[in-house]
Amino acid sequence: MNRVVLVGRLTKDAELRYTPSGVAVASFTLAVNRPFANQQGEREADFVNVVAWRKTAENLANYTKKGSMIAVDGRIQTRSYEKDGRRVYVTEVVADTVQFLGRSGSNTAEKQQGNSKGAAQQKDASKTAREAFSKPPEMEWGNDDPFGGEPIDIDDFDNLPF
Template sequence: MNNVSLMGRLTADPELKQTYNGVSVLSFCIAVDRPYSKDGNQQADFINIVAWRQTAEFVSKYFSKGQMIALEGCIQTRPYEDKNGNNRIAFEVIARRVCFCGGKSNDNRQATNGNVTKDNSQPDNQSSPNIKPFDSLDGFEEIGMPDDDLPF
């Protein structure tokens, strides 16, 4: 089984490219926070992501540097030769599904508060829905449950 779920911030504005056959592809990097270390310093891992077709177009259109992104995908390796002629292996995450997370964007993009996703399994023949963020709990009530009734 090869499944990856990540949440992090884009380290640069994404740049959409096309293959020779006209297929959209996007390579980008996200900074994923690690738990705080014993000395209290925050550290991050920088993970390379590749998105194809509609997912690439979606990320390019709605995401920018510093914005939080959540994604699902799989790890893929590929061999390459570095500039010194040494054989190396690159590790990348191939994004199958991406979604917004974090607060509403302040720029002109239509990022919303975690409510819009792009999934490659759905056709991309309609525009993104105009979804408003959910700001209050009006009409909802808290369900009380005694702790001694919990099965764990």
Template structure:
């Protein structure tokens, strides 16, 4: 069975950090995710997605993300229920985040940079708590395999295509 959710959206409000009795960090937040406009629609429909992150990911979000921040989330869908003070059963569906990235819009472009607003490096926290960091001032592009290393001197006659 597959239970995978990948979404990008803006924080609807500042995230809330709590600690469990055993000291684990848990962060609750809500993302505003716009659906693509359909023909004849003037406005996009926005979904309000409840999310939850644990451990280092929770600390990371609460320390560096504020209302309006653009987040990319990779996780799983989870449902739970509880009885409220009126004795009614309340059902909750939320995304439990396994990886989280704070993104920012690059000024004057339509592209998104994967660094935090505060100038910190890209940090991708998974459930294991491993952080993959990179200097925000470097020109490294993890998707460009050809920019590093010496240039190859190859004649176009030597290429098979």
């Protein structure tokens, strides 16, 4: 079985390229913290080379940047090539799936600007969701209610766990 699951941060922006046949491929290095400290009490990290293909590669290039936290599920692959008369061996993770876990630590001004925009968008989204989940005025909750109870009024969708 060849399965790898990694959670870490991008050490730099993913490098997006296209094969001659037009298939997207992204290469990047993921810094993965070790679960323990060394003898000096410092946390160390492993730097793992990862390759993603097709839509996953394009999404990485478009929606992540240096410092972005991601999870990678994939497999280890080895390959070799000839360079200047010498055989070079490469071991890398080929990503099957990638999940974006969080934002990187960008500067404070960007965060504040993003937060004010995000707050306005979030309020609009909450209002839309509230309207979508509210009981239509023409609908009556009777004995046909499959949930068997009174409707629950949820005022703040921001507190929902999903």
